[in-house]
Amino acid sequence: MQSGKEANEMEQNYVFEARDLSRRFGGKRALEGVTFGLGPGHIAGLLGPNGSGKTTLIKLACGLIRPTAGEILVCGSAPCPATKAETAYLPDVACLDDRMRVRDLIKMFGEFYANFDPERARTLINDLGIDEADRLRTLSKGNREKVHLVLTMSRNARLYLLDEPIGGVDPAAREYIIRTILGNYQPESTVLISTHLIADVESILDYALFLRDGQIALQGDADALRESRGQSLDELFREVFKC
């Protein structure tokens, strides 16, 4: 059993934490009583069908919306400019100014984020065969998404929030995305990947949070869940969210 001091230390060590977190949109419940904590060094899956509250949870962590009740903490603080500096966020919408050139985007990220590594970004962009002088809008949709992923993963952030990074892309692109995430995140940081495509990310997850109707249906260490249930996370997902 943990002593009070140890428990307190663990609590302070959370990179991402939700305490009885709720969010409503008008009368509609998006999240209700969500509680969890993720320490450093995890790659966690935020798993659930569409409309389960995954994006809402991530938007709360980014400070794009505020909780209706409860708390959400990033590196021990409520979302603010300081936590945003430590959070690398990949939204599920195209939000980069597509008139900008790739090199200008790299420069811009470097100016706004002290933990951005422009050399890493250039290397990854060159690996993709994309010309830095190209404007974003001249690239294919898939390459635009990859550029944003590269910019996100080129930050030495403490928390990576990736909202549906493999949704709507072909299997080859999924493989590239997963490889890029694995090859570039900082081992001491925490990665939260929201997805409903469990099979593609199952192998890299060490923690799983299953969201259903805005509530946590199941959470725990990925290996422990597999062992205790005798199922893969994908099978578990299908069981938990069986229609």
Place this chain on the structure above:
Amino acid sequence: MLGKLIKYEFRATARYYLPIFAAMILLGLVLLPIAAHFQGLEFFRRLFTGLYTLAIVILAVMTLVVTIRRFYTHLLKDEGYLMFTLPVTAGQNILGKLIPAVVWAVVSIVLCFVTLLPREIAEGGGIHLHLAGPDVAAGAAILLVCSIVTVILLIAGEILFFYLCMAIGQLFNEHKFLAAVVTFLILSVVFNIVGLTGARSAVIFGTGFVRDGGLESLLTWATAHSLSAGLIAGLAMVVISLIICLILFFITRWLLNRKLNLS
């Protein structure tokens, strides 16, 4: 961080303004004076006058469109996901749009005056001041400076009023821009109903004051009462405009902080 936001905003908007500015300078300061100077170039003088007028109309419409569009698309549409996750505050995001917009608007106005000036001088126009003494001159000078500051603040207030309407419009889940337009119309009417007459809300005091002859009486009063009067009157104008700007800014900031509703 605010400096960086402003830099990127200037960079993104310069491509709209600079070509029009260049056209106005070319037409107003080079081509029109040349055409006016030489006999037999009447056709060109008319052509350049027409083009110059067109440039001013384009500039006026473009300033309005760019100001609204940059705030709406960059902060309240998909690009808002980037802008509001940068390590900056909502207030900095608003100022990052507002300051360049005010600068472009002020430069546009100054450029209109500057490019019109040669014709005014040629036609014998201009400003003629007859001041009674050094004290009165100082009072008038202070009033003039305060008036310029007030005009800049009223421009900022006007832009902030647009921002506020868009920040209210984005609260709706659908037809956000339409909601912003309706908000604009309703608020304008409300401000008129409550007696704050003026073309639009942010300039309610300014335009109402001038239209009712307030500025003229103020100037008369200030010149009659010299330096201190000029100072008091000028500062009053600045403070009132500043209060309008601050109210609009803080309400918009609160909405973007607490009620941001990106699609």
